[in-house]
Every structure is written in structure tokens, then in C-alpha cells.
Amino acid sequence: MDKLAELAAKQGTVLGDGAMGTMLHRAGLIHGAPERWNVERPDVVLGIHRGYVEAGSDFISTNTFGGTRNRLALDGLVERVAELNEAGVRLAREAAGSRLVAGSMGPTGELMEPLGLLTPDGARASFAEQARALKAGGADFALIETMSALEEVQAAVEGAREAGLPAVVTMSFDTHFRTMMGVKPAAALAAISALGVQVIGANCGNGPGEIERVMTEMSQALPVGVVLMAKSNAGMPRWKDDRITYGGTPEVMADYARKMARLGVRVIGGCCGSTPEHIAAMRSALA
Numbered sequence: 001m002d003k004l005a006e007l008a009a010k011q012g013t014v015l016g017d018g019a020m021g022t023m024l025h026r027a028g029l030i031h032g033a034p035e036r037w038n039v040e041r042p043d044v045v046l047g048i049h050r051g052y053v054e055a056g057s058d059f060i061s062t063n064t065f066g067g068t069r070n071r072l073a074l075d076g077l078v079e080r081v082a083e084l085n086e087a088g089v090r091l092a093r094e095a096a097g098s099r100l101v102a103g104s105m106g107p108t109g110e111l112m113e114p115l116g117l118l119t120p121d122g123a124r125a126s127f128a129e130q131a132r133a134l135k136a137g138g139a140d141f142a143l144i145e146t147m148s149a150l151e152e153v154q155a156a157v158e159g160a161r162e163a164g165l166p167a168v169v170t171m172s173f174d175t176h177f178r179t180m181m182g183v184k185p186a187a188a189l190a191a192i193s194a195l196g197v198q199v200i201g202a203n204c205g206n207g208p209g210e211i212e213r214v215m216t217e218m219s220q221a222l223p224v225g226v227v228l229m230a231k232s233n234a235g236m237p238r239w240k241d242d243r244i245t246y247g248g249t250p251e252v253m254a255d256y257a258r259k260m261a262r263l264g265v266r267v268i269g270g271c272c273g274s275t276p277e278h279i280a281a282m283r284s285a286l287a
């Protein structure tokens with residue numbers, strides 16, 4: 001059993017942390033790779049992690065979501081994959097103490113062939129490169145998140161394992177309750193559990209209402225031994241003054257946490273727009 005599934009078995013429910021990206025934007029990150037701040041503004045990243053520790057998170061996720069060479073190349077950082085990922089894990093490790101550290105791995109941003117140029121081998125090598133740095137920095141598992149394509153999920157799971165990290169996978173069902181690539185919740189659950197992944201679920205998307213329907217569908221098709229995980233955005237994303245905002249209050253997220261627990265979701269966290277305040281409200285709701 002991997003460490004997160006083990007913790008869920010021991011505690012019943014595990015509380016994750018909240019957003020990193022939207023917290024960095026609040027702190028002044030305007031453009032460029034957020035991973036750069038693991039080296040240039042480590043105080044800010046560490047402060048965000050500490051906020052989640054104080055709010056009651058049981059594990060802390062690294063600021064490495066865009067840490068594959070494919071994503072970092074967009075900012076001319078392809079030579080710095082190992083450095084930026086390892087620095088990210090060290091910051092999370094420092095704040096986490098004895099809590100678990102999730103090494104965040106997001107999509108490469110490229111399409112797999114035949115739709116795009118990315119090959120399964122190329123994708124696996126990119127994820128393995130990132131995962132080796134996450135492992136070296138001290139991550140307990142790879143948190144493969146916001147995924148849309150099952151082929152890319154498989155490449156990420158294999159890459160993480162190649163580096164010695166167990167994989168936890170969440171996909172985003174933000175296109176009429178399917179991923180952007182058309183995958184439905186129950187089909188995702190079946191395919192990812194067939195890869196031997198123990199903790200599976202959904203993250204990001206269009207807020208708690210969408211996640212609730214997705215997790216209901218997953219809970220009705222739950223394979224034996226699989227632990228469900230949900231990470232909802234703090235409300236529905238809306239455009240305001242040329243940027244995306246999330247209006248979900250801590251009370252909205254507390255209500256979401258209770259609903260998830262009632263559905264049998266055992267790992268519950270927040271995604272975009274969620275802050276330590278939201279996580280603290282979820283902690284009280286789950287107590």
C-alpha cells in the first residue's frame with residue numbers, strides 16, 4: 001500500500017492542502033513559470049506551505065505542477081528541471097515536518113500522437129526526469145493532477161515509478177463531466193486502477209457542484225482497494241477585471257468537504273482559489 005492510501009486507512013479521512021498557483025499570483029507572480037520562485041522567492045513558497053500546515057493539512061503539495069521539461073521549455077528553463085523540482089520539494093519538506101509531501105506533476109501541455117507530437121516514450125521520459133528530482137528532494141509520492149488524457153496518465157505513472165515514486169492520480173472533468181479529451185469518471189477510474197494506482201479522483205474544474213457529480217459517479221463504480229480523492233476549486237471560476245477569480249467562501253468549501261466525506265471520498269483537498277482559510281474551515285467541518 002502506498003503512503004497516502006495507508007494514511008487514509010489509518011485516519012479514515014485525509015485533508016490535503018489548497019491552491020499554490022492562485023496563492024503565488026496573489027503574492028505578485030504575474031507571468032513566467034511558478035517553479036522559478038522555488039529558487040528566486042523561496043520565502044513566499046515556504047510561507048504558503050506553512051499556511052496550509054497551520055490550517056491542518058495532512059500532506060503538503062510541492063510547487064512543481066509545471067515542472068516537466070515540456071512546460072519549463074516555454075520559459076527557457078529546460079536546463080533547470082532537476083534544480084527547480086528539487087528546490088520545490090525541499091521547501092515543502094521543510095514546512096511539512098512529519099507530514100507527507102506530494103510531488104505535484106501536471107500535464108506536459110502537449111498532445112499525444114496521433115493528435116500531437118508527443119510519443120508515449122517521450123512523455124514517460126519527461127515525467128521520469130521530473131520524478132527523479134522530486135524523489136531526490138524527498139517527496140513521498142507523485143501527485144499526477146489535472147490530467148485529461150489517459151495515455152498521458154499512463155506515461156506519468158510509469159515515469160514516476162521508474163524514479164521510485166508511487167503515483168496518485170486525479171483528472172479534471174471540466175467539459176460537461178468529461179475530461180477535455182472525452183474521458184468519463186467511471187472509465188477513468190477503471191483505466192487508472194488497472195495501472196495499479198491506489199488513490200484516484202478528480203481535481204480543479206468548475207467548482208464543488210461539478211466535483212460532487214463526478215465523485216458520485218466514481219463512488220458508484222469503485223473498484224475494491226481504491227481510495228477516492230477530490231480537490232475542488234473554491235467555487236466556479238469567473239472572469240473579473242481581466243482575470244479569473246474564485247468566489248467560493250470557506251463555508252462553501254466546508255460544505256463540500258462534508259459532502260465528499262459522506263460520499264466516501266477519503267482524501268479531500270482544495271484546488272484553484274482555495275487558501276489556508278478554506279482548508280481550516282474544511283478541517284473543522286471534517287472534525
Ligand SMILES: [Zn+2]
Pocket residue numbers: 203204205233271272
Ligand atoms: Zn485548479
